[in-house]
Amino acid sequence: MDINQRIDAMRNEIIDSTAELVKIRSLEGEAKPGMPFGEDVDKALQCALKMSEKLGFKTVNVDGYAGYAEIGEGEEYVASLGHLDLVPEGDGWMYPPYAAEIHDGKMYGRGTSDDKGPVVACLYALKAIKDSNLPMSKRIRVIFGTNEETGGEDIPYYLKKEKAPVLAFTPDADFPIINGEKGITIFDLVKNFVPCDKDGKVIIESIVGGNAANMVPDYCEAILTCANAEEVKNTVEEFAKDKKYEITVNIEGNKAIIKSIGVSGHGSTPEQGKNAIMQLITCLATLDLRNDEVSDYVKFFDEKVGMEVDGKSFGVYLEDEPSGTLSFNLGKINLNRKSGSTTLNLRYPVTKTLDDMMTPLCTTLGTTGIMMENFSHQEPLYFETDHPLIQKLAKAYSEQMDEEAKFVSIGGGTYAKEMPNTVAFGPTFIGQPSTVHQPNEYIDIEELIRISKIYAYALYELAK
Structure with a gap:
């Protein structure tokens, strides 16, 4: 037998x-x-x-x-x-x-x-x-x-x-x-903001979204103080319509509550989801934001991440034949007028090293004052x-x-x-x-x- x-x-x-x-x-x-x-x-x-x-x-x-x-x-x-x-x-x-x-x-x-x-x-x-x-x-x-x-x-x-x-x-x-x-990293990018009392057409009060580093976030919400809330509402709705994003705005006095709905997915395959946090950040970056460190933090992620899932604009793009490109997932954000914390889950190709990714990443952070915290790493x-x-x-x-x-x-x-x-x-x-x-x-x-x-x-x- x-x-x-x-x-x-x-x-x-x-x-x-x-x-x-x-x-x-x-x-x-x-x-x-x-x-x-x-x-x-x-x-x-x-x-x-x-x-x-x-x-x-x-x-x-x-x-x-x-x-x-x-x-x-x-x-x-x-x-x-x-x-x-x-x-x-x-x-x-x-x-x-x-x-x-x-x-x-x-x-x-x-x-x-x-x-x-x-x-x-x-x-x-x-x-x-x-x-x-x-x-x-x-x-x-x-x-x-x-x-x-x-x-x-x-x-x-x-x-x-x-x-x-x-x-x-x-x-x-x-x-x-x-x-x-792939090699797997999870870490927070954190910055404490210098208080600002200047007036501005749009002031970011808070942004909260995401449940875990290794999940594509399917929800994010921002609260803004606006000189003209209706104007902000119209701008956001036009942006959402043009990009085909599910983003809504509720007006409460001079406050605008903006809600972004995405599609959840695993952090190892961020291209299969739709990132609600980044939808919202790219939307906020089109507004006439107050010139302060909160806005600079948001604009940084708009410029260096956008809707990308491979880290090109962040300068960390890597690729090899066995495993393809680096996977870049922005999984969580918790921001208020005092500080901002954003959680990234980056997975780099199997034949590359951690230094291959971290050296350009640190260059990108440069003199922004954004610090890396709670770093964890699994070798490929x-x-x-x-x-x-x-x-x-x-x-x-x-x-x-x-x-x-x-x-x-x-x-x-x-x-x-x-x-x-x-x-x-x-x-x-x-x-x-x-x-x-x-x-x-x-x-x-x-x-x-x-x-x-x-x-x-x-x-x-x-x-x-």
Whole structure:
């Protein structure tokens, strides 16, 4: 019996084990002894470890931060890395989010595809390899992460206790193979304004918009004090009509409340959204603003960002063949007459360096008095297509799917960035919708079985 036949024979067990894990609402909670991320996350970890023991694997609990199931002998090991923690279920579900109900060949529930279903697929892939008595030169480990969604403390702790795999994949993204992930930066551009008592036709009182750095903002609102509010209203409405932006103005005495509606999107693909903050800023820049530091701050972003999503006017444009152009997202703004703070999420190409981006960025800020605060950074991840890890995963995918594996670089960051020698590999197939973090998250049952087969051959390719 070959690996695929063994997977097919375990079909019902794979479905039942996935349902067992999905029924656990493993959201981060209050830390307790041996349970750094709370009782519910620990319940999922214990479930996965007991499941692994029943399948005949060696199991280890890494102090509640992670766990793993393992087969084989040898100094080195290869691995799959998935996580058992969840984002909250939210509203709008057709079926209960923790019941693992199956409808029309799909199992519904939070975690079915991110990452509990894929973790179970990897466990039964490991079982198929074990039962086939295939020769291996390395151990194979299925690693259970527990803090991917909220804090990312799980894998750094794991790496303090365990050495890293020599080759690994995470079933936490898309097929075929994500061999590149852009470098990710998030930071605030902040300025305190010198008080100004001069009169002006239009005085900016406040601008507030956006929810997160890594989201294209879909709403922004400004309050202005106007010498002629009706004139401002007409100017804004003409601008909105000309640009085909959804911007409205309400007049309350000498105040104009301007509301900008955009289209939300992910910060890794800002071109797919419509930035409500930048719509509003480009609109305000056309008004006869008071000559003060508040207006200068707004005009700076109009001039250096506008509606661009690649950083050209800001001077930070970068591009390479594997991953394309830099992604520039202005995600939040909070401005009043005392200070302004704007949050940027810049993602630079995989073959470039942080200095390639930051040197021209600092030049652009120059003598504006705008300061950078709350800076965070993730290095890019990139494997050449001839790297052994990429070639072995490509072989497993191509043989199982009967099609050539393609290599993809993305702007988002996956679990692969947390573990050395790791790339993202599935579980979502090309052309299939992703329901990750959305209401009605599901995994197609046939695809659950198919990914179990792909992961079995992939793990064996890495270990043989």
